[in-house]
Amino acid sequence: MDLTLRIWRQPRHDTPGDFVSYQVTGVPEEASFLEMLDLLNEQLSERGEEPVVFESDCREGICGTCGLMIDGRPHGPWGNTATCQLHMRAYADGDEITIEPWRATGFPVIKDLAVDRSAFDRIIEAGGYISTPTGAAPDANLIPVDKATADRAFEAAACIGCGACVAACPNGAAQLFAGAKVAQLNMLPQGQPERYQRAANVVDTMEAFFGSCTNHGECQAACPKDISIDFIAWLNRDYRKAKLSGRQAG
Amino acid sequence: MTTSSTPPSRPVGNQQPPKIERRGNVLTELYRSALGKKYLMAISGIVLMAYVLIHMIGNWKLFEGEASLNEYAIWLRELGEPLIPEYGAIWATRVILILAFGVHIIAAAQLTRMNQLARGSGRYAERHYAAVDFAGRTMRWTGVIVGLFVVFHLADLTWGVQWVNPQWEYLEVYDNVVASFANPVSAGIYILANAALGLHLYHGAWSLFQSMGWNSPRFNHWRRWFAIGFAVLIAVGNISMPVAVQVGLVG
Ligand code: HEM
Numbered sequence A: 001m002d003l004t005l006r007i008w009r010q011p012r013h014d015t016p017g018d019f020v021s022y023q024v025t026g027v028p029e030e031a032s033f034l035e036m037l038d039l040l041n042e043q044l045s046e047r048g049e050e051p052v053v054f055e056s057d058c059r060e061g062i063c064g065t066c067g068l069m070i071d072g073r074p075h076g077p078w079g080n081t082a083t084c085q086l087h088m089r090a091y092a093d094g095d096e097i098t099i100e101p102w103r104a105t106g107f108p109v110i111k112d113l114a115v116d117r118s119a120f121d122r123i124i125e126a127g128g129y130i131s132t133p134t135g136a137a138p139d140a141n142l143i144p145v146d147k148a149t150a151d152r153a154f155e156a157a158a159c160i161g162c163g164a165c166v167a168a169c170p171n172g173a174a175q176l177f178a179g180a181k182v183a184q185l186n187m188l189p190q191g192q193p194e195r196y197q198r199a200a201n202v203v204d205t206m207e208a209f210f211g212s213c214t215n216h217g218e219c220q221a222a223c224p225k226d227i228s229i230d231f232i233a234w235l236n237r238d239y240r241k242a243k244l245s246g247r248q249a250g
Numbered sequence B: 001m002t003t004s005s006t007p008p009s010r011p012v013g014n015q016q017p018p019k020i021e022r023r024g025n026v027l028t029e030l031y032r033s034a035l036g037k038k039y040l041m042a043i044s045g046i047v048l049m050a051y052v053l054i055h056m057i058g059n060w061k062l063f064e065g066e067a068s069l070n071e072y073a074i075w076l077r078e079l080g081e082p083l084i085p086e087y088g089a090i091w092a093t094r095v096i097l098i099l100a101f102g103v104h105i106i107a108a109a110q111l112t113r114m115n116q117l118a119r120g121s122g123r124y125a126e127r128h129y130a131a132v133d134f135a136g137r138t139m140r141w142t143g144v145i146v147g148l149f150v151v152f153h154l155a156d157l158t159w160g161v162q163w164v165n166p167q168w169e170y171l172e173v174y175d176n177v178v179a180s181f182a183n184p185v186s187a188g189i190y191i192l193a194n195a196a197l198g199l200h201l202y203h204g205a206w207s208l209f210q211s212m213g214w215n216s217p218r219f220n221h222w223r224r225w226f227a228i229g230f231a232v233l234i235a236v237g238n239i240s241m242p243v244a245v246q247v248g249l250v251g
């Protein structure tokens, strides 16, 4: 199929950007969305034009680097699908597709469609881990966790850090990401020793970069991993307890 | 739709947060954070919700006639006597309401500003929202409408400002209310403002559970119904009064 792409081009983070229209020809319908962009870049290179910068790594929906705003929908038209797993059979010959980077103050554009998500790394550094002595791997199931809790924590742990929640949020808030990262640990026994410290540090770091949740639920609708806004409530509760009980790092 | 984007001023590639400066006092530390402001918005919202509900139930005495409503007004002024002086309960309520309104509005303004900055100046050329509803989108507008209405409502029935309610007389509560609601412009303002309040509560009475972190698989599915029920009760219950006067059922 042949497509018209309206792509955001921005040479540098501190220069203004704009849309440029491109024709991409001969796209097979079994190609993924990113393979279609690869094809475009080949065709641009052949013509001596500068290829479009976009990010990807795993191309199987687990690394979270590939997020794009596609026709006004984070990760495109398919629900619970990362951009790399969106396939061109979602489109028909002659379609026009608008492709934009995530837009939020916490995610400045680096170039074209690539944004800087290092603010997420700062949030992880603030509390997205447990402190544990390394050594031989402990035996499996040494610490019993009931099935319901394990399943719930696993739902939160499915977050791939793609940033679609921030991109979708009218307030540029990152509460779904932060909620998932806090809940996946705070629900489990291994997360208990640092539970309230974690909630306080993650939230305080998050607020240095991102906005405040107004409970609209756009993040949940945009999330490729179907993370629930219940985890936002979870985060809000642990933060409240951390502050009211003084159980936080100084 | 505009698509121009002002470039960010921060260096890209390795963003660093400013050092977190926590405050010693629990309350100032809570208020420093956006989550803390949301707790206070939710709590002040609950205080206002409780007031709005009780205020409405009391005002339904309008349907029982002049004597009933006016006696209720006197009773409110003498509530708690002799332990509490005359007007004591009324003034205590007023102080709580002023505080709740103040906190709610200031937090709303600060968070709105924070969110505008966090969203940034870059706008999507195309954006299809998938979840947000009309009530959620218009919270800031319905909030401002309710805030302005409160000023009008006080001028109309509490202070008796001449050009708002020319027939107003102190403690003639029933006559004052009927005079106000008989005026179609005034009745219209009451109806519109309470419709706005209903919308505000449709989102707010649900949102407060999320903000406070009151969340459990046992009751989560009730939160939406609670908000719908509360919003409809308040909107319909309040709007029924000006409508009753306008159609001649009361007055
Ligand atoms: C009788 C009056 C009012 C009641 C009962 C009320 C109630 C509520 C409640 C329960 C919430 C939810 C709080 C949360 O999610 O944490 C809320 C949120 C809010 N209120 Fe009010 N409110 C009132 C008046 C106002 C006024 C006068 C304003 C502004 C001038 C306002 C602006 C807002 C805003 C901006 C939000 C945040 C909405 C969001 O989360 O997106 N409210 N209100």
Ligand code: SF4
Pocket (backbone or CB within 6 Å): A158, A159, A160, A161, A162, A163, A164, A165, A166, A176, A177, A180, A219, A222, A223, A224, A225, A226, A227
């Ligand atoms: S919560 Fe969902 S949308 Fe947000 S970063 Fe994680 S996977 Fe992406």
Ligand code: FES
Pocket (backbone or CB within 6 Å): A055, A056, A057, A058, A059, A060, A061, A062, A063, A064, A065, A066, A067, A082, A083, A084, A085, A160
């Ligand atoms: S490239 Fe890894 S999730 Fe899409």
